[in-house]
Amino acid sequence: MSEKQLSAVEAELYDRQIRLWGIESQERLRAANILLIGIRGLGSEIAKNILLSGINSLVVLDDGIVTEEEQLKNFLLSKDSIGKKIAEEVLLKAQALNPLVKISADTSSPTSKDGTFFEDFTIIIATGLKTDFLLKIDKICRSKKIKFIAGDVFGTFGFSVADFLNHEYFEDQVKLIAKKRAHDGTETKPEKETVKVKSEIIYPELNKVIILPNTKQSVEHIKKVKRRNEYFFLMLTLLEFRDRQERNPDISNKEKDIKVLQEIKSEILDLYGIDQEKLDDGLLELVFGEIVPVCAVLGGVIAQEVIKAVSLKEAPINNVFLFDPLTYSGKEETVG
Template sequence: MGIDQQLSAVETELYDRQIRLWGIESQERLRASNVLLIGVRGLGSEIAKNILLSGINSLVILDDGIVSEEEQQKNFFLTQNSIGKMIAEEFIIKAQLLNPLVKLTADTSDPTKKDAKFFEGFTMVVATRIKTDFLMKIDQICRASKIKLLFGDVFGSFGYSISDFQEHEYYVDQIKFSTVKRSLLDIGTRPEKSEKEIVKVKHQLVFPELKEVLIMPNTEQSVDHIKKIRKINPYFYFMLILLEFRNRQGRNPEISYKIKDVQLLKDIKKEVLRDYGADRFESELDDDLFELVFGEVVPVCAIVGGVLAQEVIKGVSKKEVPIYNVFLFDPLTYSGKEQLIKTSKQY
C-alpha cells in the first residue's frame, strides 16, 4: 500500500500539536502507516480511538461479532440502534467522525479464516480477544512480511500487552553540547562557550518470537529461559492462566458461570505454576484475584488501551523506545510494569 508520505497543508494544520511533540518525520511515518485491529470491544475501541487521532493512513477493523446489549452499554461508539448488528460496521459510523482524514473500513468476516495474503500491506497488526494458536499463526505471518505485531487484552481489572516488533530501529532525542568560539571586532576572542542542541540518536531492539514468550501449560516446549529470569512479575503467570482459560473454553470468564469458571482458573493456576517451577508465587497469585477477571472494566480499558495505542505510535513512527516486550497492569494497585522475556539465545 504505497502512498505519498508527504503531509498535505490540511494535515499539517490538523496535526500541528503532534508535529511539535514528535517531529515532522515521525508524523510522516504515521501518515504512511496502515493498521489492522482485530477485535473492537472495550479495549479495542480505546486503541482505535487513539490511533485514529494520531493521524495514520488507514485502519481496518476486523471483528465478526454482533452487538449485544451489554456491549453497547460499555462501548461509547455504539448506540441503542446498534444492538443486533455487526459490531465492526456499527463502530466505524461514529469513529470516522474522530478523524475524517483516516481511511476507516470494517471487515466482518471470521478472523481465523484469513490467509497470509490478507495481512500483506499492513504496517502493524494489533490483536485482542484471540486464542494463542491463532496468535502464533499471525506472528509467523507478520515475521515473514516484516509486519509489527502487538497483542493485548483486558480481563476485568487486569490487562497486559505483548509486542513483537522483530528488529526494531527507533530514534531518541538527546541533548548534545558543542563548544564554539565567539569572535568580537577589536577585542579578540571570547572564552569558549557551550551550546546546546537536540540530536536524534539511533537505537535497535531485537524482539523474540511470541512462541518463546507465551508457552502454555502441558506442552513439550522448554521454559528454561523464562525460569532464568531473576525478577519476574507474578502477573506474567496470571496472564498465562487467563489465556489458557480462553484456549480451553473459547471465551473469557463470564459472571454467569462464575463458580465453574473460578474453579477452572484455580486448576489452570496449579498447572502453570507447576510447569514453570513457580510455586513460590502461590501466595502472590491468591485465588481471590480470580474475582477480578470478569468482563472489561471500562477505566482499565481506557488505561491499557492508551498504553497499546502509544506502542502503535512508537512502533510506526520509530520515535522513542517501545515497551520491551511485555506490559502488565496490576489489578490491585492499578499500576503498570514492563517485563522483559528473553529467548534462550539471548542468555
C-alpha cells in the same frame, strides 16, 4: 513502508503532533495501514487513539454482533446498534474522530482469513484471540516483516505483548557543545543541541514469550529470571482459560470459573517452577468482564506503542506490559 508527504490540511490538523515528534515521524504514521482485530471495549479505545494520531487507513476485523452489554462499554456504539454487526456499527463514530483516515469494516471471522490477508498491513493489533491463532498471526507477520502487538482486558487486569521484530528507533538527546575561547581570552557559555540517537531492540517471536502447558516449547529461558512479575503468570492463566473454555471468565459462572482458573494457575506455576503462593488466588476474583476505565488506560498504552513502532520515535516497551489490578499501575517486563 514508504513515507507519505503531508498535505497542507494534514499539516495543519496534525500541527501539535508534529511539534511533539517531528514531521518525519508524522509522515511515517500517515503512510501506515493498520489492522485491528477485535473492536470491543479495549479495541474501541485503541481505535480512537490511533485514528487521532493520523494514520493512512484502518481495517476493523470483527465478526461479532452488538449486545446490550457490549453497547454499554463501547463508546463507538449506540442503542440502535444492538443486534447488528459490531464492525460496521462502529464506523460512523470512528470516522468522525478523523475524517482524513480511510476506515473499513470486515465482518468475517478472523480465523477464516488466510495468510495473504495479513500481508499488506504496516502493523497488526489483536484483541480477544485464542493463543494458537495469536502465534499463527505472529508467524505470518515475521515472514512478511510486519509488526504485531496483542492485548486484552480481564476485569481490572490487562496486558499487552509486542513483537516489533528488529526495531530501530530514534531518541532525542540533549548534547552540550563545548565552550569556545574568543581572541580576547573570554569563553562563551556551552550551548545545548538536540541530536537524534539511533538505537535497536530485538524482539523475540511470541512463541518464546507465551508458553502454556502441553506445548513443546522450553520455558528454561524464562525461568532464568528469578523475580518474574507475578502478573505475567496471571496473563498466561487467563490465556489458557480462554483456550480451553473458548470464552473469557464470566461473572454469571463465577464460582465454577474461579475453580478452573485455580487449576490452570497451578499448572502454569508448576510448569515454570514457581511457588504456588507467588500468585494469590484472590487476584482471580478481579478478572471478570471488560472494565471500561481499564480499557481506556490499556487502549492508550497499546496505541502509544503502535505510534512508537510506526513512527520510529522513542523506545517502545520491550516487550510485555502488565496492568496491576490492585494498584492500577503499569509494569514492563522483558520476556523471552
